[in-house]
Amino acid sequence: MPETQDVLITADDVWAGYIPGVSILNGCTLEVKKGELVGIIGPNGAGKSTFLKALFGLVPVTGGTFHLDGEDITNLRADQLVKQGVGFVPQTNNVFPSLTIAENLEMGAYQRPKAYKERLDYIGDLFPVLIERKDQRAGSLSGGERQMVAMARALMMDPKVLLLDEPSAGLSPARQDETFVRTKQINATGVTVIMVEQNARRCLQICDRGYVLDQGTAAYSATGRELLKDPKVIELYLGTLGA
Ligand SMILES: Nc1ncnc2c1ncn2[C@@H]1O[C@H](COP(=O)(O)OP(=O)(O)OP(=O)(O)O)[C@@H](O)[C@H]1O
Numbered sequence: 001m002p003e004t005q006d007v008l009i010t011a012d013d014v015w016a017g018y019i020p021g022v023s024i025l026n027g028c029t030l031e032v033k034k035g036e037l038v039g040i041i042g043p044n045g046a047g048k049s050t051f052l053k054a055l056f057g058l059v060p061v062t063g064g065t066f067h068l069d070g071e072d073i074t075n076l077r078a079d080q081l082v083k084q085g086v087g088f089v090p091q092t093n094n095v096f097p098s099l100t101i102a103e104n105l106e107m108g109a110y111q112r113p114k115a116y117k118e119r120l121d122y123i124g125d126l127f128p129v130l131i132e133r134k135d136q137r138a139g140s141l142s143g144g145e146r147q148m149v150a151m152a153r154a155l156m157m158d159p160k161v162l163l164l165d166e167p168s169a170g171l172s173p174a175r176q177d178e179t180f181v182r183t184k185q186i187n188a189t190g191v192t193v194i195m196v197e198q199n200a201r202r203c204l205q206i207c208d209r210g211y212v213l214d215q216g217t218a219a220y221s222a223t224g225r226e227l228l229k230d231p232k233v234i235e236l237y238l239g240t241l242g243a
């Protein structure tokens, strides 16, 4: 990544939690540059999903700030964040199962109906299968296909940044691999991506930079390649085969 690259997102000493007095994020600080693909790894319960939810206005931030393109976006509502260019694909329940693929995509474009056709062309290039099967109900799709619909729906709003929570979870190895390839392709079209992943090895292989989140704090950061070789990361997140 060039050093002159502008910063798109900053989290500055963010504290957040679900219940008053119980913090899950404990002073989380990180930054994401325009065009970057950043991975966040860490143990179960570290606060990875909470971080994305706090950024997307779904968990109250009690201290610190989030900025997008220099603007303070701390505690904005999710619909306001969508307008500002933040797309979020949650870990579960991320499609409307009773609606068709096409209807799911329309829901994604509800705030920009004029751009619908243009966005559909963009989605068609990335996920041709979704357009071929546009009349199929999302509930009858496989897990991997559903994940594609969820990503495509978020992309219908032409986001500056896409937040992905465990996109490969629960998928077969082949489908997992496809998810990582798609994510890389989406990033190559100019969309900044923050990806939380259980599959740390694959995530670090495709990301520009990774953060290790532990107990609600971004413990350390390095390029994906460096983290793959880091003895601590190997021991804790990649297993001995990573050595
Ligand atoms: N809706 C909620 N209400 C109360 N506590 C919650 C809620 N969701 C998560 N937590 C708690 O917040 C902590 C962090 O959870 P979070 O889901 O952010 O972890 P994670 O890093 O995404 O874990 P995983 O890898 O298992 O997805 C956990 O202790 C969890 O029990």
Ligand SMILES: [Mg+2]
Binding pocket: 048, 049, 050, 091, 165, 166
């Ligand atoms: Mg999670």
